[in-house]
Amino acid sequence: MTAPVIAPVLATGDVAVHFGGIKAVDGIDLALATGEILGILGPNGSGKSTLLAAVTRLVPLTRGRLTLDGADYTTAPPHRLARRGIARTFQTVRLLGDLTVLENVQLGADLHAGRAARLRELVRRGAVPEVAAAVERTGIGDVLDRCPGELSYGTARRVEIARALAAQPRVLLLDEPTAGMNHSERREVADLLRRLRDEGLAQLLVEHDVQMMVDTCDRLFAMNEGVGIAEGAPADVVREPAVQRAYLGKAAHGAGDR
Numbered sequence: 199m200t201a202p203v204i205a206p207v208l209a210t211g212d213v214a215v216h217f218g219g220i221k222a223v224d225g226i227d228l229a230l231a232t233g234e235i236l237g238i239l240g241p242n243g244s245g246k247s248t249l250l251a252a253v254t255r256l257v258p259l260t261r262g263r264l265t266l267d268g269a270d271y272t273t274a275p276p277h278r279l280a281r282r283g284i285a286r287t288f289q290t291v292r293l294l295g296d297l298t299v300l301e302n303v304q305l306g307a308d309l310h311a312g313r314a315a316r317l318r319e320l321v322r323r324g325a326v327p328e329v330a331a332a333v334e335r336t337g338i339g340d341v342l343d344r345c346p347g348e349l350s351y352g353t354a355r356r357v358e359i360a361r362a363l364a365a366q367p368r369v370l371l372l373d374e375p376t377a378g379m380n381h382s383e384r385r386e387v388a389d390l391l392r393r394l395r396d397e398g399l400a401q402l403l404v405e406h407d408v409q410m411m412v413d414t415c416d417r418l419f420a421m422n423e424g425v426g427i428a429e430g431a432p433a434d435v436v437r438e439p440a441v442q443r444a445y446l447g448k449a450a451h452g453a454g455d456r
């Protein structure tokens with residue numbers, strides 16, 4: 199097993215989330231370093247999205263501990279996390295259909311700065327710098343005045359990433375960000391994530407595309423039925439017999455269209 203040599207920006211200690219008798223997540227220890235992409239690999243239903251929900255405080259923990267820069271946030275309310283530097287995208291695109299693309303992206307910035315009430319005024323004055331940067335990075339400049347319903351699936355996903363970046367996070371959690379994208383769109387997103395990594399952004403990335411995960415991630419953490427089964431260098435993890443059995447033995451597929 200390899201572990202980051204510097205102190206983790208985000209860590210989970212024995213995190214468990216049970217839904218009645220279902221142990222969706224059952225004792226996960228993760229440590230994410232600054233400037234690292236840690237990939238989470240696992241078959242459908244293995245607990246990846248539940249783990250991200252636990253880390254972003256969207257489901258209650260059955261047990262365990264969450265820390266950000268060493269500070270405990272196990273009981274922090276989820277709406278506080280943007281200000282503390284954690285942003286995420288969802289497996290199913292969650293954009294506000296009544297707002298334009300630009301307004302959706304600005305919501306990310308507003309969450310960060312706590313200025314939601316001034317959204318309309320900010321929109322009228324033009325993009326704030328963090329929004330302009332997020333738009334530029336994700337290449338959505340041509341669709342700013344559109345509504346989410348008019349966008350292709352791949353573009354809507356890039357808008358979600360832009361909204362997360364507008365919050366200027368230090369930790370970004372991405373749940374199947376390229377599901378529904380074509381090959382060249384996937385490569386563009388993978389390139390973007392690597393550039394962000396090189397600028398120091400720590401990322402937890404969930405994806406089913408094994409080759410993309412090997413190419414994109416610095417480390418992989420494989421899980422099955424709520425528990426970790428392998429962790430380390432991507433090429434090593436995907437060769438582990440336990441991972442081959444759990445992941446490659448089942449017909450895993452992207453679930454972004456659900």
Ligand SMILES: Nc1ncnc2c1ncn2[C@@H]1O[C@H](COP(=O)(O)OP(=O)(O)OP(=O)(O)O)[C@@H](O)[C@H]1O
Nearest residue numbers: 217220222240241242243244245246247248249453
């Ligand atoms: N809110 C919930 N209530 C009850 N069970 C849930 C809930 N959310 C998830 N589960 C169950 O927890 C387990 C893990 O689900 P989860 O969505 O975390 O898996 P996943 O690894 O993200 O799967 P996929 O690759 O299909 O997205 C599954 O058995 C799922 O049915």
Ligand SMILES: [Mg+2]
Nearest residue numbers: 246247248289
């Ligand atoms: Mg999922």
